[in-house]
Amino acid sequence: MITYSFLQHYWWFIISLLCGVLTFLLFVQGGQSMLYSLAKTEDEKKLLVNALGRKWEYTFTTLVTFGGAFFASFPLFYSTSFGGAYWVWMLLLFCFVLQAVSYEFHSKPGNIFGANTYRAFLFINGVLGTFLLGVAVATFFTGSAFSVNKENLLNVGSAGGSVISRWENPFHGLEALGNLRNWCLGLSLLFLARTLAALFFVNRLDHAALVEKSKKYVLYNGVPFVIFFLIFLVRTLFAEGFAVDPGSGIVSMEKMKYLHNFLQMPIVLVMFLLGVAAVLYGIAGTVFKNDFRKGIWYSGVGTVLTVTLLLLIAGYNHTAYYPSTYDLQSSLTIQNSSSSEFTLRVMFYVSLLVPVVIGYIVYAWRSLEKKPLSMEDLKSDEHAY
Amino acid sequence: MEILNASLVNWSRAQFAMTAAYHWLFVPLTLGLGVMMAIMETNYVRTGDEKWRKTAKFWQTIFGINFAIGVATGIILEFQFGTNWSNYSWFVGDIFGAPLAIEAIVAFFLEATFISIMFFGWNRVSKKAHLTATWLTILGATLSAYWILVANAWMQYPVGMNFNPDTVRNEMTDFWAVALSPVAVNKFFHAVLSGWGLGASFVVGVGSWYLLKKRHVDFALKSIKMGAAFGFISFILLAVTGDGSAYQVAQKQPMKLASMEGLYKGKTGAGMVAFGILNPNKQAYNDSIDPYYFKIELPKLLSLLGYRDINAFVPGINDIVDGGYTLPDGEKALSFDEKKERGQLAIQALANYRKAKQEGRDADAAEYKNTLQENYAYFGYGYLKTGQDSIPHVPLTFYSFHLMVIIGFYFILMFAIVWYFGHKKKMESAKWLQYIALWSIPLAYLAGQLGWIVAEVGRQPWTIQDVLPVQAAVSGLSTGNVITTFILFATLFTLLLVAEVTILVKQIKKGPEI
Numbered sequence: 001m002i003t004y005s006f007l008q009h010y011w012w013f014i015i016s017l018l019c020g021v022l023t024f025l026l027f028v029q030g031g032q033s034m035l036y037s038l039a040k041t042e043d044e045k046k047l048l049v050n051a052l053g054r055k056w057e058y059t060f061t062t063l064v065t066f067g068g069a070f071f072a073s074f075p076l077f078y079s080t081s082f083g084g085a086y087w088v089w090m091l092l093l094f095c096f097v098l099q100a101v102s103y104e105f106h107s108k109p110g111n112i113f114g115a116n117t118y119r120a121f122l123f124i125n126g127v128l129g130t131f132l133l134g135v136a137v138a139t140f141f142t143g144s145a146f147s148v149n150k151e152n153l154l155n156v157g158s159a160g161g162s163v164i165s166r167w168e169n170p171f172h173g174l175e176a177l178g179n180l181r182n183w184c185l186g187l188s189l190l191f192l193a194r195t196l197a198a199l200f201f202v203n204r205l206d207h208a209a210l211v212e213k214s215k216k217y218v219l220y221n222g223v224p225f226v227i228f229f230l231i232f233l234v235r236t237l238f239a240e241g242f243a244v245d246p247g248s249g250i251v252s253m254e255k256m257k258y259l260h261n262f263l264q265m266p267i268v269l270v271m272f273l274l275g276v277a278a279v280l281y282g283i284a285g286t287v288f289k290n291d292f293r294k295g296i297w298y299s300g301v302g303t304v305l306t307v308t309l310l311l312l313i314a315g316y317n318h319t320a321y322y323p324s325t326y327d328l329q330s331s332l333t334i335q336n337s338s339s340s341e342f343t344l345r346v347m348f349y350v351s352l353l354v355p356v357v358i359g360y361i362v363y364a365w366r367s368l369e370k371k372p373l374s375m376e377d378l379k380s381d382e383h384a385y
Numbered sequence: 386m387e388i389l390n391a392s393l394v395n396w397s398r399a400q401f402a403m404t405a406a407y408h409w410l411f412v413p414l415t416l417g418l419g420v421m422m423a424i425m426e427t428n429y430v431r432t433g434d435e436k437w438r439k440t441a442k443f444w445q446t447i448f449g450i451n452f453a454i455g456v457a458t459g460i461i462l463e464f465q466f467g468t469n470w471s472n473y474s475w476f477v478g479d480i481f482g483a484p485l486a487i488e489a490i491v492a493f494f495l496e497a498t499f500i501s502i503m504f505f506g507w508n509r510v511s512k513k514a515h516l517t518a519t520w521l522t523i524l525g526a527t528l529s530a531y532w533i534l535v536a537n538a539w540m541q542y543p544v545g546m547n548f549n550p551d552t553v554r555n556e557m558t559d560f561w562a563v564a565l566s567p568v569a570v571n572k573f574f575h576a577v578l579s580g581w582g583l584g585a586s587f588v589v590g591v592g593s594w595y596l597l598k599k600r601h602v603d604f605a606l607k608s609i610k611m612g613a614a615f616g617f618i619s620f621i622l623l624a625v626t627g628d629g630s631a632y633q634v635a636q637k638q639p640m641k642l643a644s645m646e647g648l649y650k651g652k653t654g655a656g657m658v659a660f661g662i663l664n665p666n667k668q669a670y671n672d673s674i675d676p677y678y679f680k681i682e683l684p685k686l687l688s689l690l691g692y693r694d695i696n697a698f699v700p701g702i703n704d705i706v707d708g709g710y711t712l713p714d715g716e717k718a719l720s721f722d723e724k725k726e727r728g729q730l731a732i733q734a735l736a737n738y739r740k741a742k743q744e745g746r747d748a749d750a751a752e753y754k755n756t757l758q759e760n761y762a763y764f765g766y767g768y769l770k771t772g773q774d775s776i777p778h779v780p781l782t783f784y785s786f787h788l789m790v791i792i793g794f795y796f797i798l799m800f801a802i803v804w805y806f807g808h809k810k811k812m813e814s815a816k817w818l819q820y821i822a823l824w825s826i827p828l829a830y831l832a833g834q835l836g837w838i839v840a841e842v843g844r845q846p847w848t849i850q851d852v853l854p855v856q857a858a859v860s861g862l863s864t865g866n867v868i869t870t871f872i873l874f875a876t877l878f879t880l881l882l883v884a885e886v887t888i889l890v891k892q893i894k895k896g897p898e899i
Contacts, residue, residue, distance in 0.1 A: 069486045071463075078482070086866055108450065367509060381505065
């Protein structure tokens, strides 16, 4: 039976899944952040850029889909968060604009600013893009200072205007940097992206020195990732969370709310733990086994699972997924911020096309990745970056 | 609390307009060049002629450079609905978000996935698989345009929706009415064809440059021949869809049509201005100053194009503000003041409804809901003050429209001549025509920009026609925030544009490897 409630939960699952897939695909950004450290020679830099350059569009498209799906399914989030945490989102978009041109432009004659500038763009996108995304997602657990009052729309011509969602401080999202837990998830995402990138290079490159070094980078980045993630996770599980009364819709603080969510949804907990285990297996296998090159797939699938399920505990089980610390009752839940039943149903049917999309992505990925990428491949490739 | 003011609205509009204008510099070339490039590769697969492969690959390189910056400018547009138009995002997100999501799921992924095979798959997949990838890339780009234009068309002509006073937003009731709105379908063909026309102008112009330099002559003649035929057909069809657009505007946005024509006082059997100069001293719709210094009119044409009847009455700006004329359905047109009154009634009824619901007065609530529904069509007018507020910027709309039309007809003529010269094998010797074709490239870009100015400036003051004006749609930001991001993105896009143009010029100078 497809009820309104089912559709709201279904769409929160899709949003969470998209965020999980996006996080996995941020290995592109992670790789960009290592252009100056992992690669030493010009040839090595070129190889890294070309390995990543065949994948950047997937990350970019997933980000666009994430935005579009959020708009269609939870428009109040779109208006509240994007219009309120203005600077975080604008800086994030700025980073992605820099990335979009850099692969295509950086080795082309006449690019004015020189290859190093475009590599710097890629580096900025790699570091800032992942970190800011982590900080933005952390606010799903730590909250932001906003208010929502739909009746503001009726204030025709008044001094305060008719703005429904208002950010209640002048920093417009930058205040999130004042919260250590937000930093932890931001740094965790940055190091996860770098770990995944190193795993990707181990899997993709036919270059002994880079593969060997990448294995070391898996360890160097995997350790801080685990530390920052654990701090964020433990702190979140034992902190107060934003609970919603299912009858009245009133939001209140509940101790260990997110831990309770895990315990009250054991399947989510088991899958989450499986995800974490897969991430760690991918890392450990690569570090400790010499000929193990499939770490990216274990850690990749693990990342998708972990992030998806982490977001499920933010929105499921009567929880406000985008909480307001300024006015608890303005907090967004999957019930009060979603689109109408009709729209969610239409979009549900559209989402049935997703397996087709995944099918042709797999086809395209495999077509181009029949063997690891080497310098020889770049010499014969007329479209090499 | 940050004060909402006019400059915030203006800067938010400026930022969106700047981003959209940059985006539309790159998208049309992607759409047009993509199709021609796919036809060239089809020729290669069919004939096995290596020259076609190299020709297709050359244009593919140009396509790739252009595609990247198109993507870069596009992402900002999607997110700006949330960042700068937050009220809008809630008020109509239930309807407007769906086409954007569908665009990403069914179109952008198709384009972004197969483009990687198109670029990197020449030596990795079979010839036919590569050709399929190329066609799927351009199909994805075109489908992407469709869904974006569905969203835009809905802002011009909101259909398939119902206002829900409990959620204070519009909600979709008929997906197919939104997805297949006549405004959307027409807009799609008009916009995509303008991309094809621009792509053709680019190919013919660049080919002409090679002829002027006496380089890659075979390649240039092949490209010009295909580009001229493609461009001629595109511009003929553009005229047809342009007529369709004007018809839709006449029915759904009469104020926009009146502004496009600088028509203040309506008349039966109205003529269309072929050429005119507006009087800049005209400041208000109801002053006594003649709106024109000078004009040449084609008799009865506006009535014919707008209403398919040479004697139809075309309302002018004054008529629309003052009301009282007879609409095509026989009803009497309301004046601005009447619409404003009904808009205020709707807004007040919404306030009363919500209060009554809170206090459990269900009978009263039902009555207020009724009042709201009866007057909802004019909801947005409740936010406006005077009739003047409901009029778009007439000179900008007028000149943009007329210049666009003139450029359109110019291209029909130019492509016809180039096609003829190509067919008679005289193109190589016609230096004057080569110069014309080369220097016409910027005109194709200009026409596209002008078209969007007509569509978007002509829609003002509305974000959603008659339902939500711009001042009620904007986010609660300080003007300084928006000015800063405007400068940030304007600088970045300008630098990237300069880089893109320089790269394109270098690639063109380098030429195909034939």
